Amino acid sequence: MIINYKINKQNYKITFCNNKESPDIYKALSKLYCDKKLLLIIDNRLNKRFTKFLFKDLKKCGLKVTLLRVSGSKINKNKKFLFKIIDKLIEKKFTKKSVLLSCGGGVVGDVSALASSLYLRGMIYYHIPTTMTAIVDSCLGGKTGINYKNIINSIGNYYHSQNVFISKNVIELIPNREFLSGIPEVIKCGLIHNHKILQMLKSDKEKCLNRDYTFLSKLIKLSLLSKINFFKEDVFEQLKRLNLNFGHTFAHAIEMSFKGKNIDILRHGEAVGIGMLCEIYYFEGKSKKFLMLKNLLDYYKLPSNLSHLKIINKKENLKRDIFKNIFLDKKRIGKNPRIIKLVNIGKSKIAEMKNNTKIKETINNVIF
Numbered sequence: 001m002i003i004n005y006k007i008n009k010q011n012y013k014i015t016f017c018n019n020k021e022s023p024d025i026y027k028a029l030s031k032l033y034c035d036k037k038l039l040l041i042i043d044n045r046l047n048k049r050f051t052k053f054l055f056k057d058l059k060k061c062g063l064k065v066t067l068l069r070v071s072g073s074k075i076n077k078n079k080k081f082l083f084k085i086i087d088k089l090i091e092k093k094f095t096k097k098s099v100l101l102s103c104g105g106g107v108v109g110d111v112s113a114l115a116s117s118l119y120l121r122g123m124i125y126y127h128i129p130t131t132m133t134a135i136v137d138s139c140l141g142g143k144t145g146i147n148y149k150n151i152i153n154s155i156g157n158y159y160h161s162q163n164v165f166i167s168k169n170v171i172e173l174i175p176n177r178e179f180l181s182g183i184p185e186v187i188k189c190g191l192i193h194n195h196k197i198l199q200m201l202k203s204d205k206e207k208c209l210n211r212d213y214t215f216l217s218k219l220i221k222l223s224l225l226s227k228i229n230f231f232k233e234d235v236f237e238q239l240k241r242l243n244l245n246f247g248h249t250f251a252h253a254i255e256m257s258f259k260g261k262n263i264d265i266l267r268h269g270e271a272v273g274i275g276m277l278c279e280i281y282y283f284e285g286k287s288k289k290f291l292m293l294k295n296l297l298d299y300y301k302l303p304s305n306l307s308h309l310k311i312i313n314k315k316e317n318l319k320r321d322i323f324k325n326i327f328l329d330k331k332r333i334g335k336n337p338r339i340i341k342l343v344n345i346g347k348s349k350i351a352e353m354k355n356n357t358k359i360k361e362t363i364n365n366v367i368f
């Protein structure tokens, strides 16, 4: 199965690979007009069996492959990681017609895409997402970035992978946490765009958890199509695309508040789940929609607050930091942070948060 889409008259693809090894990737790369040099960036935590086969297959295509192993995870989403890639591209004399293929979660994808866009002002970029967050969300839409000065994605641009490979083989091997933590981004698409996604998550939990590929590829496809619907005419996030930030004003504030601690104690997708609850609560308290979302998160054993984190002993400091970080929201245009209001299931709109007391109440009553 292939999803074809266009951005500014340029064609892009998402290829679902349901065979055991990597022939679809092999086929796509064999046809590509390039200088036959490929930098393969691989997340260290990926299953070694998969990476061994991928490396072999790529060589079989007649490509000269340079391997760069990197550590994903948010603590490494920084300039050191970015320049490690760029230094390798320079050292091995890659050209604009060389390929960078990244294989990893959202962090590896975001940093690799940024490096591809910067090196010689842009080289060929392909991606194999390997966490559920990356598969249903970050692999698509072209957002690249690194965190700098403790501001999430403070440096970044837009650069799209020409082809994204969703691999059955990868999905089967994803550890449970990296699998489940992508579910909130799927729920988000259900809430803001396509209620069918919510129905599928409610009625076919076992298929989802058992990684039934027929079921999952349908779920992934619907989520990706939702994302395409929001960004294809608004790549630079002027209006419509902002809706995809549902849950993210609070999620990013929570993630940034773990500065200096192990910020990886909460996955991005897990923070988005809590963030969506906050953003519903801010407007309507513990309403029907709030409870529906909470039940769905509970159903998939996803966190709906931070009470499960034993390391939180300085709660008051953390609350203060989250409140402060809300005002670093990148969507703000005046002094007020912006937030996505879920009007109904399938309908959302952009709003401002003007009530600081309500923000504090939301932090107290939802996050802790």
Ligand SMILES: NC(=O)c1ccc[n+]([C@@H]2O[C@H](COP(=O)([O-])OP(=O)(O)OC[C@H]3O[C@@H](n4cnc5c(N)ncnc54)[C@H](O)[C@@H]3O)[C@@H](O)[C@H]2O)c1
Pocket (backbone or CB within 6 Å): 043, 044, 045, 046, 047, 071, 072, 073, 074, 077, 104, 105, 106, 107, 108, 110, 130, 131, 132, 133, 134, 137, 138, 139, 140, 141, 142, 143, 144, 170, 173, 174, 175, 178, 181, 267, 268, 269
């Ligand atoms: N560009 C976008 O549109 C977009 C959208 C959503 C999230 N993001 C970014 O993505 C990041 C979060 O993504 P993530 O949750 O994938 O985080 P991640 O890339 O940090 O991966 C989480 C952990 O899983 C490991 N990992 C990755 N694939 C694995 C596999 N198959 N097997 C075993 N371990 C594996 C990583 O090493 C890491 O420790 C955040 O930085 C966020 O800003 C970007």
